[in-house]
Amino acid sequence: MVEFNAPVLNEIKRYISSGPLPFHMPGHKMGKGFKKGHFDQIAAMDLTEIPLLDNLHFPEGIIKEALELAATAFGADKTFFLVNGSTSGIHAIIRTICNPGDKLIVSRDCHKSVIGGMMLAGVEPYYITPDFDREFGVPGTISPEKVCEAFEKNHDCAGILLTRPNYYGICSDLKSIAEIAASYGKVLAVDEAHGAHLKFSSKLPRCAMDLGADICVQSAHKTLPAFTQGAYLHVKSQKIDMEKLKYILGMLQTTSPSYVIMSSLDYSRAIMETEGEALFENLLYNIKWFINSLKFFNEFTVLSEVKTGSIQTDKTRLVINVSRTGLTGFEVERLLRFDYNIQVEMSDMGNIVCITTVSDTRDDFERLYLALQDIRNRVVREGKISDINIDTCFRIYDISEQVIPLKEAFNSRSKIVELNSAAGMIAKGTITPYPPGIPAVCPGERISRDVIEALLSLREQGGNVNGIGKHNEIEVIDF
Numbered sequence: 001m002v003e004f005n006a007p008v009l010n011e012i013k014r015y016i017s018s019g020p021l022p023f024h025m026p027g028h029k030m031g032k033g034f035k036k037g038h039f040d041q042i043a044a045m046d047l048t049e050i051p052l053l054d055n056l057h058f059p060e061g062i063i064k065e066a067l068e069l070a071a072t073a074f075g076a077d078k079t080f081f082l083v084n085g086s087t088s089g090i091h092a093i094i095r096t097i098c099n100p101g102d103k104l105i106v107s108r109d110c111h112k113s114v115i116g117g118m119m120l121a122g123v124e125p126y127y128i129t130p131d132f133d134r135e136f137g138v139p140g141t142i143s144p145e146k147v148c149e150a151f152e153k154n155h156d157c158a159g160i161l162l163t164r165p166n167y168y169g170i171c172s173d174l175k176s177i178a179e180i181a182a183s184y185g186k187v188l189a190v191d192e193a194h195g196a197h198l199k200f201s202s203k204l205p206r207c208a209m210d211l212g213a214d215i216c217v218q219s220a221h222k223t224l225p226a227f228t229q230g231a232y233l234h235v236k237s238q239k240i241d242m243e244k245l246k247y248i249l250g251m252l253q254t255t256s257p258s259y260v261i262m263s264s265l266d267y268s269r270a271i272m273e274t275e276g277e278a279l280f281e282n283l284l285y286n287i288k289w290f291i292n293s294l295k296f297f298n299e300f301t302v303l304s305e306v307k308t309g310s311i312q313t314d315k316t317r318l319v320i321n322v323s324r325t326g327l328t329g330f331e332v333e334r335l336l337r338f339d340y341n342i343q344v345e346m347s348d349m350g351n352i353v354c355i356t357t358v359s360d361t362r363d364d365f366e367r368l369y370l371a372l373q374d375i376r377n378r379v380v381r382e383g384k385i386s387d388i389n390i391d392t393c394f395r396i397y398d399i400s401e402q403v404i405p406l407k408e409a410f411n412s413r414s415k416i417v418e419l420n421s422a423a424g425m426i427a428k429g430t431i432t433p434y435p436p437g438i439p440a441v442c443p444g445e446r447i448s449r450d451v452i453e454a455l456l457s458l459r460e461q462g463g464n465v466n467g468i469g470k471h472n473e474i475e476v477i478d479f
């Protein structure tokens with residue numbers, strides 16, 4: 001007799017019963033963010049297009065009403081529900097605003113779905129790099145000057161696709177960028193995957209729809225109480241061909257959209273509209289308490305607290321620099337996970353990154369604070385205080401030379417080589433430190449010695465890099 005064995009289910013159940021504290025997505029934080037009575041019967045809610053439940057692809061009833069309510073709440077002309085995350089929305093945007101062979105201006109700190117979307121659509125990128133923040137070792141803003149220069153050099157482009165906020169909550173000056181895009185008559189698309197919540201607090205940076213973007217995606221599941229994969233696509237523009245967009249979404253999205261996900265997108269909008277401002281007031285109050293408490297220690301600095309003035313940041317994104325503890329962000333993440341049962345969203349060489357949402361309570365912040373205090377005391381006792389060198393972070397995101405077009409790289413033959421011996425070769429796939437999911441090398445690009453060393457060093461320190469095998473092997477183009 002075969003025994004009942006469901007490893008994923010078993011581990012998830014074990015994990016839940018261990019009482020973890022999530023400072024990561026999804027934003028409902030293991031159900032805490034749902035008020036009682038709404039999602040207590042998730043299995044029963046997993047329905048399909050039966051009478052009265054409408055149809056996502058041809059909405060005429062309750063889904064149509066929910067989409068209209070969402071468009072009003074988010075300040076859009078039209079909103080679509082996405083049940084395969086912002087990824088599907090980004091693919092749809094690229095295919096809607098570009099034709100095969102078109103050029104798109106793209107910020108290099110884009111998510112890998114942007115690269116994948118362009119490859120599949122036969123679109124070629126013109127990259128612009130964000131400034132880098134040396135203090136925290138993270139990508140910063142895209143300046144309006146760089147956007148202007150990019151349009152000047154690419155009058156024939158279809159538009160621009162910008163990531164804002166970035167994974168670290170840093171927000172470029174979108175209002176100025178929108179004015180520039182409009183002056184060139186080009187489409188401004190925004191990957192606002194990390195900013196679905198911005199609309200609902202006057203204390204946070206303003207959202208893409210309010211700042212002049214033509215079209216944007218938002219991963220509701222990251223920062224709002226919505227289920228994983230739940231996202232919105234908003235349009236506010238005459239420049240977008242709505243019929244083409246609908247047609248493409250119909251091809252990219254499943255014909256069996258999850259009612260559980262769609263209900264949570266509806267719930268997030270409703271709860272934000274009715275209680276959003278107060279919920280964020282409370283969250284920001286708790287964050288303030290947490291940051292003030294951390295100030296007792298020299299070893300921790302919080303990005304949003306330091307970067308005031310010229311750079312706008314999302315204060316709900318807690319980027320805590322830990323490099324003065326003598327530990328890397330990777331090491332602090334592991335300590336939090338295995339010694340304190342606290343899971344952060346991600347870490348890099350110098351920082352841990354926590355996604356905080358309205359679902360987090362004061363107790364949660366106190367538990368995180370006590371854990372960091374304890375880690376700090378342990379490190380001091382062990383006399384380990386020293387500065388970690390975070391310089392390698394920068395080299396990873398130097399733009400590599402594009403030798404052959406994305407599409408050609410996609411269709412080329414490949415071979416496997418050792419990363420260390422790949423200097424000068426052309427990448428077949430994307431090499432992406434994950435998280436944050438920002439590509440270091442894209443298909444068709446020459447792999448430089450600097451990038452190789454930075455990637456190897458990142459791996460040695462405990463970072464995860466997609467596109468590099470277990471034994472440091474990578475796929476390159478075989479000419």
Ligand SMILES: Cc1ncc(COP(=O)(O)O)c(C=O)c1O
Nearest residue numbers: 084085086087111163191193219
């Ligand atoms: C900047 C950015 N854009 C897009 C995505 C994709 O979003 P989703 O997971 O909702 O498909 C991510 C995911 O991490 C992201 O960080």
